[in-house]
Amino acid sequence: MDANPILAETVRGNWVENRHRGAFAIIDADGIIIASAGDIERSIFPRSAIKSMQALAIFARHADTQFHHSAEELALACSSHNGEDFHVEVAAGLLGRLGLSEADLECGAHQPINAAARAALRALGAKPSTLHNACSGKHSGMLSVSLAMGEPTAGYANREHAVQQQVRASVEAVIGEPLTEAKCGTDGCSIPTYAAPLRAFARGFARMATGTGLTPEMGAAAKRLLDAATSLPHLVGGTDHADTRIMAAFNGRVMQKYGADGVQCGAIRDKGWGYALKCDDGNVLAAHAMVAGMLLKFAEPDADQRAVLETIAHQSIRSVRGDVVGEMRSVGF
């Protein structure tokens, strides 16, 4: 197996220090490859980069007609959020309407990703709750699916639970390929994650963006989710988050979502292209530099969009004293 190409590197002073390899594919809904590099048939764990696909389960089981998810709640279902107050409130709001609480979330609690939110919690002497978990929006959405299915909510995060079976079926439908227990693990938020070829996730996002190959109902659901995420990008990431900044700059044209361990998925919606990218070594900053480099080349950014992407494709590395001593940068695009 040949090594994937170097798609990001760090420079310190005048010398390259680290090299990050990866693969990416930009594909249309018919499976035509617009651009790619590396082994795009290798199965990758998509992690949180496909939360918008997983959220299709809300519509597949008509939880949406029963609980009337707002655009904010749909955007948060697609998010790995910063744990800021406005994220916590949206998740708590849906849980309240479901007659549930943060105690029903099975994602675990961690400190907010956003530093100011962390500091604010600490100043209150408060511990983070499951609502601060970056995945609380996705989990709240899954609880709505559980209620719509008439299933007990306890254990909804387990692989065997009907909710996760439905999430799996929704992802299989949109990527057009079966998922298998032979390539399965548990995500950081305790739900299952299934590995599949990088190419399949890229094509799945093209189908999400166009509706091609999906039932009309699934196509409409995909449009609602991508509309929600791209029009409310502060709910998908949060203050200063790279995904939020990219989506805000593109004003609906680009769906962009990172996943843990160096995954990036999304769509250049006006072109009908989906994309998937994986940094081989799992480095999240490198993966963001890579996807910014990819979008600079292939998303036809205007000057403002280009300016935003450049700040992500070239990230300063600083000393403890705060001096710029190097940079992480995308290469090869």
Next chain:
Amino acid sequence: MDANPILAETVRGNWVENRHRGAFAIIDADGIIIASAGDIERSIFPRSAIKSMQALAIFARHADTQFHHSAEELALACSSHNGEDFHVEVAAGLLGRLGLSEADLECGAHQPINAAARAALRALGAKPSTLHNACSGKHSGMLSVSLAMGEPTAGYANREHAVQQQVRASVEAVIGEPLTEAKCGTDGCSIPTYAAPLRAFARGFARMATGTGLTPEMGAAAKRLLDAATSLPHLVGGTDHADTRIMAAFNGRVMQKYGADGVQCGAIRDKGWGYALKCDDGNVLAAHAMVAGMLLKFAEPDADQRAVLETIAHQSIRSVRGDVVGEMRSVGF
């Protein structure tokens, strides 16, 4: 240029998620390669993995005869420490004897690496000082060199300062190769770092371990530094630190020191071998798994040493809830 081999990977569930490539060399003082993988001629930034080489400047300028560095102070000069109380005290003690204070350290301040030390500072409502910086021992040693040279201490961290010129000369003498401004950057603690072939650092540690190729004075200085570091490993890392655990287990036989961005250097002293290792992508956990895998194979560990190395060569990955969902592991050794 061929890619370096995969020397560590992470598994989630039953599928490989991330791959970490790297190069390593184990070399004797005559330059004979005992074992290697990957491109060992590629120049790497050694970062903090060569602090014991940099500390040779203390002896080159007879700061040791003027200020009588204790074994603790020499070990701390070789360290990237956890910022625990016992580290802070050793650094503060040397500074006091020099007639200087933490205000003279030019490394910058950061939170202690050790979580309990961080929590204790926070509970006091105290901010970290330059003494908590992982490099405060090295910097205190450099200040002693500055005084011994009769140079102004202000600016001692700058590339042009006589102290850094001496540090560079000491490293050049021990690795037996010139360093160059053409491959130079600034380390996180604001001193210069020079890239040189990985092979040269490995051989340099063999020369440190044996004295071969060094002047008698430099050989004696190297022995004092390696004796200090390996006999006081809690000062080189700290509580639960991988380097500390490895050196404690080997009871003087192995010098082991990590550097930022995935560097590992050290010596299997009883065999007279030096080693250097670099994880291409800079991942520190992966680099620790790699060096543990390397020592398992080449350092002839006994059962207790093997047990310690195995816990570093195979590190659990946990979900937010704390369940084990995968592992980082060394491969290819």
